[in-house]
Each structure stands twice: as structure tokens, then as C-alpha cells.
Amino acid sequence: MSTTSGKATGTARTRTDPLDLAGIDDMLSPEEKAVRAAVRQVCDSAVDPHVAEWFENGELPAIRELARELGGLGLLGMHLEGYGCAGMSAVDYGLACLELEASDSGIRSLVSVQGSLAMYAIWKHGSEEQKQRWLPPMAAGEAIGCFGLTEPDHGSDPAGMRTRARRDGGDWVIDGRKMWITNGSVADVAVVWARTEDEDGGVRGFVVPTGTPGFSAPLIKHKLSLRASVTSELVLDGVRLPADAVLPGVRGLRGPLSCLNEARYGIVWGAMGAARSSLAAALEYAGQRSQFGKPIAGFQLTQEKLAHMAVELTCGTLLALHLGRRKDSTGLRPEQVSIGKLNNVNKALDICRTARTVLGANGISLEYPVIRHMTNLESVLTYEGTPEMHKLVIGQAMTGLPAFR
Known part of the structure; x- marks a missing residue:
């Protein structure tokens, strides 16, 4: 039975958004x-007109200016409280990551490494002095941070790291190398994880x-x-630090892994930004x-x-x-973050590859964003935990049996 307005009884008839067929926007x-909208506005003006050229040239020449602009908007460490940070929700942060990665994964990585790795490590595990010194300028984009965990020979197995920190009088001396470090060459501060020679041994974090x-x-x-994106190696050759350079709030791999879970959460959202951009281009x-x-x-x-891509984008x-609502209410367990990262990056890659076929030969041109997103996601697939490692995290949660070794 139809109403006088021509609408079916009990059915809302509004203009369909082809990129949001399920009406997810209504849940925000x-x-x-x-x-x-604020993040999209800054991406439209400061990133999108230039990012294809940056990608083609293999550089991010305006990184400091961009960091200050993002900091001025409150995006750096936006989900942290105090010390100049915006103190926004996990969903707010996720939506920001989605929009940033809709422009480019490298831009989202800049924000993610700054806020969810370097800043989070200091905010969560640092001393009050470390927080006061570093977090306000990092939140403003005046100081850039990086996070040194991965090594040339140790990625998925950080427990095997070779970087060492030894005591020398009242100081720490660090020797080692880190690899594939976002922001490394432009950073003002590095959070570096090293194995120590203390009585209890184990891994410690250092503000360098x-x-x-x-x-x-x-x-x-x-x-x-x-x-x-700026990607670097870190070389530490007899780096001497005072005793108070160590992060006092954590010992062992629990420290860096807690930071990685923060960054992985942002990827869950960010991957959907790359997918949405590719679907929009194909449509x-x-x-x-x-x-x-x-x-x-x-x-x-x-x-x-198009329908297949829309369904996968909707589900992701x-x-x-x-996961964002749950993070804001009760928190996330590691396997829940792994489910999100594993599923959404795989689905985003599928969407990008399918979109590329819709564009035909034009799909490999940087005049369109699809091939750029597709190649970027090949890195996102394996950083912050490879698909294999996330499957093992999920498998252990299901069975109670670790299968990492």
C-alpha cells in the first residue's frame, strides 16, 4: 500500500549514495x-592536488609544512589526552585515518606513526618529563617522531632483535640498526626499542x-x-643517552606491541579510505x-x-x-584488532585490483588514484603485522594454543 507521497509505508526514500548503499553515515x-569533513577539507587542499606528483617522484617534499597543518587541525595524537593532544574518540581517529588514506597511504602513515607509535609510546610509557618535553611540539607538528622496532633481519619476530643497550656508568649506550622506519630521515625524536643487559634483561624503549x-x-x-612517504634506516653507532632516556613505564615486548595495536587500529579504517577512493574512481x-x-x-x-566492490567496502x-565503538566503550583485544587489519587490508586490495580492471589500461596511470592505492596497500598488507601473523593471533585466540614457533 502506497502513501500519498508515493513512498511505501514505513520505508524512507532518500537519494542513494552509491558509495554508502547501507547508510552507514546515519550511524555517525x-x-x-x-x-x-575537516580532514577531507585539508586533504582536498593540501594533499590531493600534489600527491600523484609526490608519488611519481618518490618524495614528500612538504612534510614539515604538512605536519604543522595536520597538527594545527589537531590530528597528531588526536586520540590522546593532555599535553596539547585533542583527546578525541577512537571513532573520530578512525574517520580521520579513512580520509587521510583516501588521499594516500603515505599520508595516513605519517599521522599514524607520529600519533599511534611515537607519541603513544611516550604518552603511555614515558616519564612526566619526557611527556612534557616531546608531546606538545609533536601534537602541534613542530616536532616529528619515528618508531624503531623492525630490524633488517627481524620483522615478525621482534624478540630476536639485535639492537643492544648497555649501561656505561650512569648512561645508556645503544648500538644497532632499524629498518623500514617511516619519518626516520626527518624525525626530531626516535622511540627505539633495544635489548638490554640489565639483570632482568628484556626489551626497553628509549627516547632518542x-x-x-x-x-x-x-x-x-x-x-x-x-x-x-619518508622511509629510512636507523643506524645507532655508540649512541650515548642519559639514564632518563629510557621509557620507565614498561619492560619487555608488551611495550612496542601495545603501540602496534594502536597503529593497526588506524589501518583498519585507513584501508577502507583507499578502497573507497578506488571504487569512486571506477564508478x-x-x-x-x-x-x-x-x-x-x-x-x-x-x-x-561495482556491486562486489560496494559490498566489500560496506562490510569493511x-x-x-x-571496532571503533568497542574501543571507545570497553577496549579492544589484540585478536579483534587482527581481525580488522587482516580483513580490511585484504578486502581493500581486492577492491583496488577490481577497480583497476574497470579502468582498463587507464588503471595503471597516475592520472587516476587506483594504481597508487593498489601498490601502497601491498606495503600496508605486511607492515604492522603480516597476514600470516594476524592469522596466528586469531588462531591462538580461538584454540588457546600458540603456533608462532
Whole structure:
């Protein structure tokens, strides 16, 4: 039975957003939408007009100016409380990551490493003096941080790290190397994890000003992914630090792993940004590209691809929102973060690859964002935990049996 307005009884008839067929936007508060809109505005003006050129040239020349702009918006360490940080919700942070990665994974990585790795480590595990010294300028984008855990020979197994910190009188002396470090060559401070020679042994975190003698950060070149991002090696050759450089609030791998879970949560959202951007490009292209006398959007096989991408984007975004709401209310367990990261990056890659086929040969051109997102996600797939490691985390949660060794 129809109403006089022509609407079916009990059914809301509004204009369909082809990128949000399930109406996820209706689940967001006006404040959350405002955060998203503010991030989208800065990305539209400061990132999108330049990012294809940055990617093609393999550089991020405006990183300090961009960091200050992002800091001015309150995006750096935005989910942390105090010390100049915005103290916003996990969902707010997730929406910001989605918009940042819709522009480029490298830009989201800049924000994620700054806020969820370097700043979070100091905020969660640092001394009051360390927090007061570093967090306010980092939140403002006046100081850039990096996070040194991965080594040339140890990625998924950080317990095997070779970087060592030894005591020398009242000082610490660190020797070692770290690899694939975002922001490394431009950082003002590095949070470096090293194995110590204390009686209890174990891993400790150190706050290392990058101007300290013996510290260097050679730029890693010849990347074919995350090219609009600064990636470096960290070399610590007899780096001498005072006793109060150590993070006092944590010992062992629990420290760096707690930071990684923060960063992985941002990836759960960010991957959906890359997926949305690619789907949007494919949808627009399919409506404009004509073959056999009509737009390719009118062919069944193209619509099947578009529908498949839309469903996967919807499911991944709903998962991200669920995890965000849970993080804000009761917190997240490691396996829950692993479910999100494993699923959403895999689905985002699938969406990007499918979108590439819709664009045909144009899909490999940087005039469109698809190939850039696709190659970036190949890095996102394996950093902050490879798919294999996340499967093992989930498997241990299901069975109670660790299968890492």
C-alpha cells in the first residue's frame, strides 16, 4: 500500500549514495561527521592536488609544512589526552585515518606513526618529563617522531632483535640498526626499542633525540610502494643517552606491541579510505567510458564488479565502525584488532585490483588514484603485522594454543 507521497509505508526514500548503499553515515553523530569533513577539507587542499606528483617522484617534499597543518587541525595524537593532544574518540581517529588514506597511504602513515607509535609510546610509557618535553611540539607538528622496532633481519619476530643497550656508568649506550622506519630521515625524536643487559634483561624503549652523536637515518630509495612517504634506516653507532632516556613505564615486548595495536587500529579504517577512493574512481570512469555504443557502466559484468566492490567496502567499514565503538566503550583485544587489519587490508586490495580492471589500461596511470592505492596497500598488507601473523593471533585466540614457533 502506497502513501500519498508515493513512498511505501514505513520505508524512507532518500537519494542513494552509491558509495554508502547501507547508510552507514546515519550511524555517525554530527560531531563525527564534522571531524571527517575537516580532514577531507585539508586533504582536498593540501594533499590531493600534489600527491600523484609526490608519488611519481618518490618524495614528500612538504612534510614539515604538512605536519604543522595536520597538527594545527589537531590530528597528531588526536586520540590522546593532555599535553596539547585533542583527546578525541577512537571513532573520530578512525574517520580521520579513512580520509587521510583516501588521499594516500603515505599520508595516513605519517599521522599514524607520529600519533599511534611515537607519541603513544611516550604518552603511555614515558616519564612526566619526557611527556612534557616531546608531546606538545609533536601534537602541534613542530616536532616529528619515528618508531624503531623492525630490524633488517627481524620483522615478525621482534624478540630476536639485535639492537643492544648497555649501561656505561650512569648512561645508556645503544648500538644497532632499524629498518623500514617511516619519518626516520626527518624525525626530531626516535622511540627505539633495544635489548638490554640489565639483570632482568628484556626489551626497553628509549627516547632518542635524532641529533645525538652516533645516530643517523639514511633514506631508503627505489621503493615502488608508499612513495609519497619518508622511509629510512636507523643506524645507532655508540649512541650515548642519559639514564632518563629510557621509557620507565614498561619492560619487555608488551611495550612496542601495545603501540602496534594502536597503529593497526588506524589501518583498519585507513584501508577502507583507499578502497573507497578506488571504487569512486571506477564508478565515475564506468559512467563516462563508452564501448559498443553505451557507457560500460551499463554492462552486466561491470555492474557485477561495482556491486562486489560496494559490498566489500560496506562490510569493511561496518567492521571498522564496530571496532571503533568497542574501543571507545570497553577496549579492544589484540585478536579483534587482527581481525580488522587482516580483513580490511585484504578486502581493500581486492577492491583496488577490481577497480583497476574497470579502468582498463587507464588503471595503471597516475592520472587516476587506483594504481597508487593498489601498490601502497601491498606495503600496508605486511607492515604492522603480516597476514600470516594476524592469522596466528586469531588462531591462538580461538584454540588457546600458540603456533608462532
